[in-house]
Amino acid sequence: MTVLDSAPSITRRLVLRGAGSITLASLGIVAMPLPGALATANDKYPEDAFKQKNDKEAIKLLYGRTAEASDKIKLDAPEIAENGAVVPISVSTSLADVTSVAFVVPENPNVLAAYYKIPQGTLPNIANRLKMAKTTNVIVLVEAGGKLYSATKEVKVTVGGCGG
Amino acid sequence: MASSIRVRAIANGDVTEVQTLIQHPMDSGFIKTDKGDFIPAHYITELTFEHNGKPVFIADWGTAVSKDPYVKFAFKGAAKGDDLKVSWIDNKGESDAATFKVQ
Numbered sequence: 076m077t078v079l080d081s082a083p084s085i086t087r088r089l090v091l092r093g094a095g096s097i098t099l100a101s102l103g104i105v106a107m108p109l110p111g112a113l114a115t116a117n118d119k120y121p122e123d124a125f126k127q128k129n130d131k132e133a134i135k136l137l138y139g140r141t142a143e144a145s146d147k148i149k150l151d152a153p154e155i156a157e158n159g160a161v162v163p164i165s166v167s168t169s170l171a172d173v174t175s176v177a178f179v180v181p182e183n184p185n186v187l188a189a190y191y192k193i194p195q196g197t198l199p200n201i202a203n204r205l206k207m208a209k210t211t212n213v214i215v216l217v218e219a220g221g222k223l224y225s226a227t228k229e230v231k232v233t234v235g236g237c238g239g
Numbered sequence: 240m241a242s243s244i245r246v247r248a249i250a251n252g253d254v255t256e257v258q259t260l261i262q263h264p265m266d267s268g269f270i271k272t273d274k275g276d277f278i279p280a281h282y283i284t285e286l287t288f289e290h291n292g293k294p295v296f297i298a299d300w301g302t303a304v305s306k307d308p309y310v311k312f313a314f315k316g317a318a319k320g321d322d323l324k325v326s327w328i329d330n331k332g333e334s335d336a337a338t339f340k341v342q
Contacts, residue, residue, distance in 0.1 A: 204304070
């Protein structure tokens with residue numbers, strides 16, 4: 076039952092993705108896309124970015140550029156997280172034209188935790204729960220109007236959430 | 240089989256707030272059993288929300304999202320009674336989908 080339910084949407088996404096690349100290729104627009112342009116224009120799962128062990132590398136792979144700190148991003152996370160397996164983290168921003176939001180935890184085995192695509196009409200307010208291996212900064216990246224912004228907050232972790 | 244997806248989508252004026260809970264182990268692949276073997280990674284990679292066939296929110300997740308994931312977001316343009324389709328797929332190719340009414 077579960078497989079049947081989801082099959083149509085997956086097929087449709089594949090078809091759309093295929094059609095999109097054919098159209099772009101036929102126009103000769105995407106001959107050799109830059110890594111950054113590819114990451115933002117493509118809705119494919121950014122598998123390589125999710126495997127990175129270094130926060131700067133992951134951000135570079137995901138966005139192809141560095142982020143600029145912004146005070147227009149509000150990152151909410153606990154000062155002290157007793158259980159690193161479940162750390163509630165949320166973000167909201169007054170930046171306009173937000174197209175994506177990403178959460179990075181530099182001390183985790185895989186630093187990129189989550190990447191959210193924000194279509195037009197969706198508000199840049201997200202709450203989720205992440206695992207944290209140890210005390211570290213949480214970095215949130217907000218892509219808005221073609222630029223990349225970030226905010227950072229330290230979370231002290233009492234019991235790590237990555238086992239070991 | 241009961242759905243793994245629980246969603247509450249509440250429209251307040253033009254803005255609909257969506258809260259989602261999914262039952263999933265979200266195994267990172269870094270945790271060992273009592274015997275010392277690593278539990279293989281098993282986590283949701285993509286979670287998609289569609290309103291009237293148009294994606295309104297796409298989550299790409301890695302291994303650091305907590306077990307039984309929770310996510311909240313809000314979008315504009317939905318009315319009470321509209322359908323919101325939610326689907327996920329994980330790194331083992333398993334998937335689930337369900338449709339909910341905006342309240």
